[in-house]
Amino acid sequence: MTATGASESVGARGAPVTGPWWWARRRSAVLDVLLAVASGLECMFEGVRFAQEAQLPELLGLFFGLVAGPVLLVRRRWPVAVVLVSIAVMPAEMGGLLSVVGLYTLAASEVPRRITALLAGMTVAGTLVTTFLSMRQDIAAQEDFNPPVWFVPAMSLAVGLVLTAPPVLWGLYVGARRRLVESLRERADGLERELSLLADRAEERAEWARNEERTRIAREMHDVVAHRVSLMVVHAAALQAVALKDPEKASKNAGLVGDMGRQALTELREMLGVLRTAEGSAVRGAAGSDAPERLAAVASRARLKAEPEAAESGAGARVAAPVRPVGSAAAPVSGAEVDPEGPCLADLGVLVGESRAAGMAVELSVEGAGEGESASGRRYGAGVEQTVYRVVQEALTNVHKHAPGARARVRLAHREGELAVQVENGPSEGGAADAGLPSGGNGLVGMRERVTALGGVFVSGPTEAGGFRVSAVVPAPVPAG
Structure with missing residues (x-):
């Protein structure tokens, strides 16, 4: 409508104007x-x-x-x-x-x-x-x-x-x-x-959340199963090499392979069971947030059951429960957000022992270690120690996969307000070829996600000597009390 009273020829709420001249209808x-x-x-x-x-x-x-x-x-x-x-x-x-x-x-x-x-x-x-x-x-x-x-x-x-x-x-x-x-x-x-x-934003957030949950679940399964399966392949290769020369050692390696296979299958079945039971709840919008935490709890139980078997076999194997990344949007579930029974820095010796039992020459050095560990063996928060443990575990797994026979060195440095870890390996001895283990490229990605979720820095790449180096620095204030 103009100042002289002229009205616009508009229809009702988006309806097309059907009248002639200045009439709307x-x-x-x-x-x-x-x-x-x-x-x-x-x-x-x-x-x-x-x-x-x-x-x-x-x-x-x-x-x-x-x-x-x-x-x-x-x-x-x-x-x-x-x-x-x-x-x-x-x-x-x-x-x-x-x-x-x-x-x-x-x-x-x-x-x-x-x-x-x-x-x-x-x-x-x-x-x-x-x-x-x-x-x-x-x-x-x-x-x-x-x-x-x-x-x-x-x-x-x-x-x-x-x-x-x-x-x-x-x-x-x-x-x-x-x-x-x-x-x-x-x-x-x-x-x-x-x-x-x-509605569009909610759909985008839901899609983002689904992708995040898929990534988290894949990372947890990778951390729990891939390391043990990799060791199984290494022991199987050693078994093949010494089967005729040293029957006693071959029998020992066969027992190790069997124990690790049974543990890996148990963990995998329980994780898949969690995913199947959570699928119905995810349709109702409830299971998407707690599936990784339930996976963590399952892995923790599998680790506790696997320890006695590993001790009897002499392998010293220990299955570590996955950790829910800090800062995730999922709602915490009691006892599963960060598994208190999960791996800690004190378990690095056991982890290195597993690789040594598989024939790898691994050196572990700790710098700046001091007082401050709690009765549970932890010096820092559970999320920090489990993240560092996972970095070392995945790095050693990659050495087994891609550089069989290479020497590896694990360095852990306690600094003020942060914790640094470095895993470096040299080239394969004797020109040994790749172990032929399948790799989806998720190992380095998962390590980076875990470290950056805590606000840390992650760097990886080849060395001048022909090996590979993985380094991570994680903020690690010592908790009060």
């Missing part, structure tokens, strides 16, 4: 045409009567009414012009319908209220003067009717208010209701857009 055009025809007939009749009273040609009055009446056709486009025309023809006592409909349209439009009040006041004044003069002439023509002095002004004012106030008030009400409906529609459209945006 065809029925609005039909209504205005009917009103214009009625107003034209009225103005022509009143124009002929005015011409007769003024002793003018009737054709002039008829033409004047034919021009003024159909102005209602443009009432939606220019309501101010319609009201001005109705005020202009008032002296000829014409345009009753034109005045009423014009005032209603003006009040219902977006024309400033001061303009509406001004034109309504002019209409009241014009009606008052016209009615006053007409009634004075009628009373003067009747000799037997002598009303009091206040009668004519009061009746003129009443007629002016009756012909002006109702259409103006009704137009103001309809305009206010229309604006309210439009504002409600805009708010509803805004809410729909916001809900759509929130």
